[in-house]
Amino acid sequence: MNEAPQNRILVLGATGKTGSRVAKKLANQGIAVRGAARTGADIHFDWNEPATFESALRGVSGVYLVSPVMRVDFAGVVSRFLDEAERAGVRNITYLSAYGVEHAPAEMALRAVELDLAARTSLSHSILRPAWFMQNFSETFVKPVNDEIVVPCGTGAEAFVNAEDIASVAVATLSDPVRHAGRAYAPTGPEALSFDDAARLISVAVGRKIRYRDVDRNAWIDAMVRAGVPAEYGEVLRSLTETIASGHGSRPNDDVLLATGEAPIRFEQFVAKAAPACR
Structure with a gap:
């Protein structure tokens, strides 16, 4: 029972x-x-x-x-x-x-x-x-290495969202499920940034020059697979990076504010706290 x-x-x-x-x-x-x-x-x-x-x-x-x-x-x-x-x-x-x-x-x-x-x-x-996580720059695959952010996204932009905001939206739905029943939220940050923009803001936070380097997508995916990413998931990464590079990345919306009553965290705020991890 x-x-x-x-x-x-x-x-x-x-x-x-x-x-x-x-x-x-x-x-x-x-x-x-x-x-x-x-x-x-x-x-x-x-x-x-x-x-x-x-x-x-x-x-x-x-x-x-x-x-x-x-x-x-x-x-x-x-x-x-x-x-x-x-x-x-x-x-x-x-x-x-x-x-x-x-x-x-x-x-x-x-x-x-x-x-x-x-x-x-x-x-x-x-x-x-959610859009791409800001924490990708401090915890995972776009974290600067040798002062470079290397990912095949060209000049495309993305409304990177803080995982704290994603969690806040989740908590709103879990703590008041009746209000949020049947709703779909697409949490984003308050602005769309290119990877050059992100590198510039990280540079300010860490006190040295961080560069963004675009790279051949096939070579990048091959390197990810060699590093342990399953080959079939490499195709997911291909789609994700192609979406941004083609100009179809996420764009800012009001979903975080709508669900939580609070404005989403800006990238500058994120990197100010995450600077030690980005170094």
């Missing part, structure tokens, strides 16, 4: 960029949180181990849903997880998708999960489709 759902939120990816921030912000509001990850969280959870789903979902009313990372074939396992969530009595899901996914074909995994959620009448849901 399932344990009656409590006002407890399950946060998947609780040690990751957004999940860690979502868990912290929920706890700061006095909301009970169960963080789930492969290691380092309240409970062990692994997308490759469906046996971990039931215990993670037991006694929770809402879920911050983060799909398996570095994969493109996850729609089936996420659907299995959502089946388990329904059986456990979960009432609402906030799903971390990606910018522009509403225009993607139905067979694309992120879009397939969105459509799966929309078809489940027993679960209310909200969808987050």
Whole structure:
């Protein structure tokens, strides 16, 4: 027999960029949180181990849903997880998708999960489709190396969004699911910046010249695959970088303000705090 759902939120990816921030912000509001990850969280959870789903979902009313990372074939396992969530009595899901996914074909995994959620009448849901994270410049693949930012995006611009703002939107939807039921938010920063713009602002923050260097896309993807990125995910990176390079990157909107009542964090504010990591 399932344990009656409590006002407890399950946060998947609780040690990751957004999940860690979502868990912290929920706890700061006095909301009970169960963080789930492969290691380092309240409970062990692994997308490759469906046996971990039931215990993670037991006694929770809402879920911050983060799909398996570095994969493109996850729609089936996420659907299995959502089946388990329904059986456990979960009432609402906030799903971390990606910018522009509403225009993607139905067979694309992120879009397939969105459509799966929309078809489940027993679960209310909200969808987050954020722009590229500002934290990519301090934590992951566009972090300056040897004073260079190397990524094949040409002169294209992107409305980079702070992961703190993504988390704030997620917390708004999880703490008041009735208000946000059926809503899709596309969190962005307040301005669209080229990578040259970003390099200039990082230079000011760290006190030395950081340069942006465009690079051949195929060579860049090959280097990412050699560094450990799965080959199939390399094609996702190809699409993401092509979108920006072609002038179709995200553009600023009011979704952060609409969902949270607070203006989004500016890139200058982000780099002022993240400067040590960018050095």
